[in-house]
Amino acid sequence: MTKKDSFIVNRLKSIGYAYKGALLLLKTEASIKIQFAIAIILTIAGFYYKISPTEWLIQLLCIGIVMSIEGVNTAIEAIADFIHPEHHNKIGLIKDIAAGAVFIASSFAIIIGFIIYFPKIF
């Protein structure tokens, strides 16, 4: 096997691990399941209300950002629980900050959702 092949094989393996991680998130994390369900509803709404190509881009970006940050939040929670399973104020603070990041992304996504759909519905 050449060096180039081995690089490509390694990249493909990394994509495989990342795909496995994304599936694991969808199967095990309640928050991601809810966000995925909302993403499906918004996709149906997008077709139903015939949103513009720009609105599609912004909607997809919001879905991607919220679900990605939720995944990072889950990883941070898992690291925190692994390195310090007992109760600790610093662990609480770390988890609160990680959850805060999801809250910020979700809040802006909700505002964007209102801006896109409010004029179409009312």
Ligand SMILES: Nc1ncnc2c1ncn2[C@@H]1O[C@H](COP(=O)(O)OP(=O)(O)OP(=O)(O)O)[C@@H](O)[C@H]1O
């Ligand atoms: N080990 C700990 N020490 C101190 N506070 C903690 C600890 N574990 C959790 N907490 C507090 O409880 C909150 C919720 O923690 P938890 O790990 O249950 O997150 P969650 O958002 O409920 O998780 P999930 O994404 O699984 O629903 C944290 O934000 C933090 O304030």
